[in-house]
Amino acid sequence: MRSIWKGAISFGLVTIPVKLYSATEPKEVAFHQVHRKDGGRVRFKRVCTKCGQGVPYSDIAKGYELSSGEIVVLTDEDFANLPLSTSRRIEVLLFAPMEQVDPIYFDRPYYLEPEAQGTKPYVLLRDTLENSGKVAVAKVALRQRESLATLRVREGVFVLETMLWPDEVRKPDFKFLEEDVEVRPQELQMASSLIETMGGDFDPTQYEDAYHEALQQLIEAKIEGKEIVAPEPEPEVPAAAGLLSALRASVEAAKQGRSGDAAKGDGGAKETAETEENREAEQRKGAKAKTARTRKSA
Numbered sequence: 001m002r003s004i005w006k007g008a009i010s011f012g013l014v015t016i017p018v019k020l021y022s023a024t025e026p027k028e029v030a031f032h033q034v035h036r037k038d039g040g041r042v043r044f045k046r047v048c049t050k051c052g053q054g055v056p057y058s059d060i061a062k063g064y065e066l067s068s069g070e071i072v073v074l075t076d077e078d079f080a081n082l083p084l085s086t087s088r089r090i091e092v093l094l095f096a097p098m099e100q101v102d103p104i105y106f107d108r109p110y111y112l113e114p115e116a117q118g119t120k121p122y123v124l125l126r127d128t129l130e131n132s133g134k135v136a137v138a139k140v141a142l143r144q145r146e147s148l149a150t151l152r153v154r155e156g157v158f159v160l161e162t163m164l165w166p167d168e169v170r171k172p173d174f175k176f177l178e179e180d181v182e183v184r185p186q187e188l189q190m191a192s193s194l195i196e197t198m199g200g201d202f203d204p205t206q207y208e209d210a211y212h213e214a215l216q217q218l219i220e221a222k223i224e225g226k227e228i229v230a231p232e233p234e235p236e237v238p239a240a241a242g243l244l245s246a247l248r249a250s251v252e253a254a255k256q257g258r259s260g261d262a263a264k265g266d267g268g269a270k271e272t273a274e275t276e277e278n279r280e281a282e283q284r285k286g287a288k289a290k291t292a293r294t295r296k297s298a
Contacts, residue, residue: 017118029216135152
C-alpha cells in the first residue's frame with residue numbers, strides 16, 4: 001500500500017506521527033465510453049462556453065454560481081489562505097461510547113500506520129482505547145475538507161473513519177410515519193420467531209458478489225468469442241395471503257434452509273403457528289356465536 005497523507009494524531013499534549021492509507025479497495029470493473037460502431041474511445045474536451053476554446057487543466061479554477069447567474073471565481077491561492085487548523089493533525093476531541101455514534105454518519109475508512117518514532121505512543125493509545133471500549137471522536141482535514149472522524153482499533157491498527165456533518169444527513173420525511181399502523185401481537189411474535197430462526201454470527205467471507213462474478217464471466221466470454229448463455233429465471237414464489245402468513249412461511253423457510261439447526265427449532269415454531277391458528281379460529285367462532293345471539297334477541 002502507498003500512503004496518501006502524512007500527519008499526526010494529537011490528543012492532549014501527546015503527538016503521534018502517522019501515515020494514512022485507504023482501507024478499502026473497490027473491485028468495480030472499469031469501463032470506457034466507446035463508439036458502438038467501431039469501438040473507438042469517446043473523449044471529452046474542456047471547452048469554455050464563452051470563447052469556445054479548449055482550456056488546459058492548469059487554467060481551470062473553481063466557480064461559485066450566484067442566484068443571479070453570475071460566477072464568483074476562486075483560485076488555488078484563495079483556498080490555500082483558508083484556515084484549516086487540522087490540516088496536518090488528527091485532533092482528538094473526546095472519547096465516547098461506540099453505541100452513541102450513529103453509523104449513518106460514517107463516510108470513508110482509512111488505516112493509520114505509525115512513523116518509526118511514534119510506534120510506542122501509538123501502541124499505548126491503541127491498547128488503552130481498545131481496553132476502554134470507546135472510540136475517539138476527532139477532527140481531520142483531508143483534500144481541503146475538514147471532517148469529523150472516529151478512531152477505533154481493528155486487527156491491531158487504528159482505523160480513521162471520516163464522518164458526515166449533521167446537516168449533511170437527510171431527515172426521513174415519509175407519509176407512512178404519520179399513519180397509525182396497527183401490528184397484532186401474533187404478528188410481532190411470529191416476526192420475533194423469524195429473527196431468532198435466522199440469527200447467527202456475521203462472517204463477511206461467507207458472501208460473494210454474484211453480479212461482479214457474472215460480469216467477469218461475460219467479459220471473458222466476449223474475449224474468447226463464446227456464446228453468451230442467459231441464466232435460467234428463478235421460480236416465482238406465490239404471494240402470501242397476509243402479513244402473518246408471510247411471516248409464518250418465512251420462519252418455516254428459514255428453518256428448512258439451516259442445515260444444522262432445522263430439526264432443533266422446528267417443533268416450537270410449528271406449535272406456535274398451530275396455537276395462533278387455533279386461537280384465531282376460536283376468535284372467529286366466538287364472534288359468529290355472539291352475532292347469532294344478538295340477532296336472536298332482536
